[in-house]
Amino acid sequence: MIIAIKRGSPAEEVIEFIAFLEKQGVKVHRSDGEEQTVLGLVGDTTKIDADALRARHLVDKVIRVQEPYKMANRSFHPDDTRIDVSTDGGGVKSIGGGFLGIIAGPCSVESREQIIAVAQSVKKSGAGFLRGGAFKPRTSPYSFQGLGCEGVNLLMEAKKETGLPVVSELMTINQLEIFDGVDVIQIGARNMQNFSLLRELGHCCKPILLKRGYANTITELLMAAEYIMAGGNERIILCERGIRSFDDYTRNTLDLAAVPILKRHSHLPVIVDPSHSTGLSWMVPSMSKAAIAAGADGIIVEVHNNPEKALCDGEQSITPDVFSDLMDTIRKYAVIEGKTL
Amino acid sequence: MIIAIKRGSPAEEVIEFIAFLEKQGVKVHRSDGEEQTVLGLVGDTTKIDADALRARHLVDKVIRVQEPYKMANRSFHPDDTRIDVSTDGGGVKSIGGGFLGIIAGPCSVESREQIIAVAQSVKKSGAGFLRGGAFKPRTSPYSFQGLGCEGVNLLMEAKKETGLPVVSELMTINQLEIFDGVDVIQIGARNMQNFSLLRELGHCCKPILLKRGYANTITELLMAAEYIMAGGNERIILCERGIRSFDDYTRNTLDLAAVPILKRHSHLPVIVDPSHSTGLSWMVPSMSKAAIAAGADGIIVEVHNNPEKALCDGEQSITPDVFSDLMDTIRKYAVIEGKTL
Amino acid sequence: MIIAIKRGSPAEEVIEFIAFLEKQGVKVHRSDGEEQTVLGLVGDTTKIDADALRARHLVDKVIRVQEPYKMANRSFHPDDTRIDVSTDGGGVKSIGGGFLGIIAGPCSVESREQIIAVAQSVKKSGAGFLRGGAFKPRTSPYSFQGLGCEGVNLLMEAKKETGLPVVSELMTINQLEIFDGVDVIQIGARNMQNFSLLRELGHCCKPILLKRGYANTITELLMAAEYIMAGGNERIILCERGIRSFDDYTRNTLDLAAVPILKRHSHLPVIVDPSHSTGLSWMVPSMSKAAIAAGADGIIVEVHNNPEKALCDGEQSITPDVFSDLMDTIRKYAVIEGKTL
């Protein structure tokens, strides 16, 4: 961390300020230039609050050189993290570290027939994981909110039927018990900065699929991962799912540049959600391919056997046939990118 | 709601679609133009999911004419809602309906001395409510997270000492018990779409100060209020606190146009947070005045007796002296705007 | 400017780099900390290209301490600039330095009757300047593009009739001749970074009303002013007119915080356009008042005698009656703010 001191600051205040900084456990290297005094902080600056420093009247600028996250930081963990999920049959499905995780399924679990049909079809096409929402965060209190516990039970049936590990969204920590059989816990974009929830997830022993909030920076996403990791749970899959911009053609603006950035700064696997980001099924194949080309470790895609009748988000769900074709292309891309499906 | 049907849609599918719509409790008025068939939905369309309709292949466009919120809607409740809060001495402090609510205090409660000193000073300058954070949502797990229960206890002491009703932020529903003596519960921007929490707040009997998420639209804010109101709690104060834009000079972009918009579409009181939106104390007075001029029913301002030593967000806190001067000007603006402090 | 050097950079490369920097006319103060070498640049860094430095592989971070604009910078010109415009009758109308400039008139000049009627009415209500578009930048090539030269002639008639100085938008430098009688040249948001045009305007001797581009930062606006000022024309009025954000209720998001920011960093007068920013006439009065409360040196407002029949942007034009009421309130605000109308 580098701190530029305002010109004309009284010498004794600068000395006092340096003492204050050193009390926080860092060493301070002072450099008095002709026009400006600059302080260089040496040591672990993760716990130093840059905003609090900026409030000091003798501080001109504060520049973080070190990133504010540690456990999620690739500098301290150079190798890719691979998330392994055991399947019922004794196998393993992996995401990251050269493995592409393909997660597919309906937005909401709607019925036994629906979820089993979709699960069987996406398995056949090559998906590694089944997704399905039981508890749905909906903008309107009057919209369908998911089947709840019954939805989780139906997911368990589909898992039993197909052997696919299951990914589902958790909305409050109280649901953790119900999620006993769920293999990967998804945290939605709107909860990415629900810090109380993140802290609780640190004590949970399941992998967490953490979606980027639609107005959160890369650093904030990594800090949210850090909240969970600081509690002891290091199995986190990051997910880019679109950010809000002025452009209103798609529901959100898919920020594919986030993929190489996250992979450069963190060792955690990064996947992309082409369905929620665009909100339009016809764009899902091209954005899925672009995600893999950008270096993503997988995708999470909505597939519905009858998008027209879907109880939520049908507009963005692709059919099993489209998914099957997409998987054929993804296999070719995986070869070029040196990834294993 | 108006639905434009795609050209060339088979007649029988259109008929089937109309039947489907009518099953959802609305009447459908069909109009066959030369180039396009248009359906007009009559009745309560609040519960109809526009996105689900857009997924139908015969649907071209869906346009909401009616707003998706009901209880928060001024159309169904033309008069301003006024939130009254009883004070210990048997008095009442009000926000909305012609009353300006001035909420002031430190970002975080830090010590008995600090909170009582600030409370006395803002009371003297004319503030109606004391704010103070006991549980703090912080981006980094390594930053100061607030004094917690002890912070709430200190707020209670400051309330006893000054008689000012207290506003404090709640992060999970489990904290409700601890908040027994808190007069107004603040829900932070990051929890604005924590739907599980909103639903629980519907059963609570305290006024809720609901902050707009920094990437949420006006409609989403009103839908969040609707979540709470649908549960039975209709005492909600809306708060504009800045949105994210490309501009990085201030922490967020204060969207003052939201004030007249919210007041046009809703009967709920609307206040403005000039401290968190800008993040810079020197802008607080000008943005506070602009908020009142724009028609706000109040402001929530950070005041700290020693901003330089504040444990969080000192950069955006004004001193008691600056606050006192600001109140003098606000009193003049209130006269012009016909508001009572 | 402060440059942090990457750890492990070869000593001789750092020396070579310092020599390169000094060749650009600055002195370099080098400070070798335990973990990082930091260079402090002393002297005029305005001409140093921070981006070019960032491309060097031994550079970690570059931080501008000095702002990149000079002539527009308040540091080098502490007093407010006041723009005086002579009127035909020998009087003077001023904007800035304590004077509120109220510029009002229709979006487009449409006919002799219209422009003269509006001019007379806004003059009566207290406007100091008449605005009217003769050349209109329209998103569609098929929309009405303004009356062109005829429009300018009609503006001249209205000026003669009322004595009000005239503000009109110029789209290419070739129109300068036609604008001989126009008193203040407006440069629209879409041309804010038309650098060829800005450079030409530096040689022009009329005041320039420079609108902020809807996706431009505060610094970019001041750099655009700097382009004109570097050519010799220092009479510039800055105008905030809304930026693009995710929110789609209003046409743009009016960034009123830009007003105190611009006034802190620049000596140039700052006005606000409440009409184009919101796009909605009913919001114009509240946003105009908020602009004055935020410290603006004036407003530019669309007034049309028959908004319903306006050839462009009628939706955002207020009627002469609404304008007259607004002026009454602005006069009261001006007293509080210590401004002269």
Added chain:
Amino acid sequence: MIIAIKRGSPAEEVIEFIAFLEKQGVKVHRSDGEEQTVLGLVGDTTKIDADALRARHLVDKVIRVQEPYKMANRSFHPDDTRIDVSTDGGGVKSIGGGFLGIIAGPCSVESREQIIAVAQSVKKSGAGFLRGGAFKPRTSPYSFQGLGCEGVNLLMEAKKETGLPVVSELMTINQLEIFDGVDVIQIGARNMQNFSLLRELGHCCKPILLKRGYANTITELLMAAEYIMAGGNERIILCERGIRSFDDYTRNTLDLAAVPILKRHSHLPVIVDPSHSTGLSWMVPSMSKAAIAAGADGIIVEVHNNPEKALCDGEQSITPDVFSDLMDTIRKYAVIEGKTL
């Protein structure tokens, strides 16, 4: 176009309004529902100004069903447009219609040696076009503004040397003469809505590479193309180069979803600029691949033989070696996507 009339509008005003609409050359289909009257406009609504209609007090909502652009619209021109550029040797280089156009070269032309060296190297790696800036739009008037005419002359030498057609940015129409030998005229993001310039380009007979403004919607980009096409020049290449969002890690947010959207709504070729959008050379290869995977008809990439010494934007330029590797991968992607290089 569908117009919803406000409830309670006087019958005679509705009739008068319909007459007004029909005078503009469309037929109006009126439908009186129980709660609302809806008008359907039949015919060419391209020239109808939706905003002007919204200003009418009896209008509730206006919904465009037809897109406002015509010549750029795929509906009226279902086949892909291919832009062919003749090379000196009698050959042809194409972009669109199944052909990938790879445009590479330095941000700025700096010297004879530089431009020829880069041209030879990118040609060897398989680029089809040479890019190089002679006139540079720079945010600061004090930055290097390009070599101007001399730069164009050097580009001509590089063209002669290598046979590569040349792409260069034009800033004002006066430069057209100097651009005689330039094969494709680039219009930069900041000039995308310089309507005077666009109109002039309609009379020019060279292909135009039109970059999307960093705050412009898809529709606005297509309307800008329409401006040029309406003048007679239909050879336009659209270019996505990043938009402004809250995220500040990269210079802009590359909106790759724009590629399939533009190709769905327009027949014009679409390319991507991974260099200016990200501003970081290490991201160029992954974003280039993602662009091709998303369906782009080509890329425009900055390649510099010595990025560290580049006079502008070195930070985003890749070296000839990195470019050569990237071309190898692109060739593989092209096979999967069925495109010809």
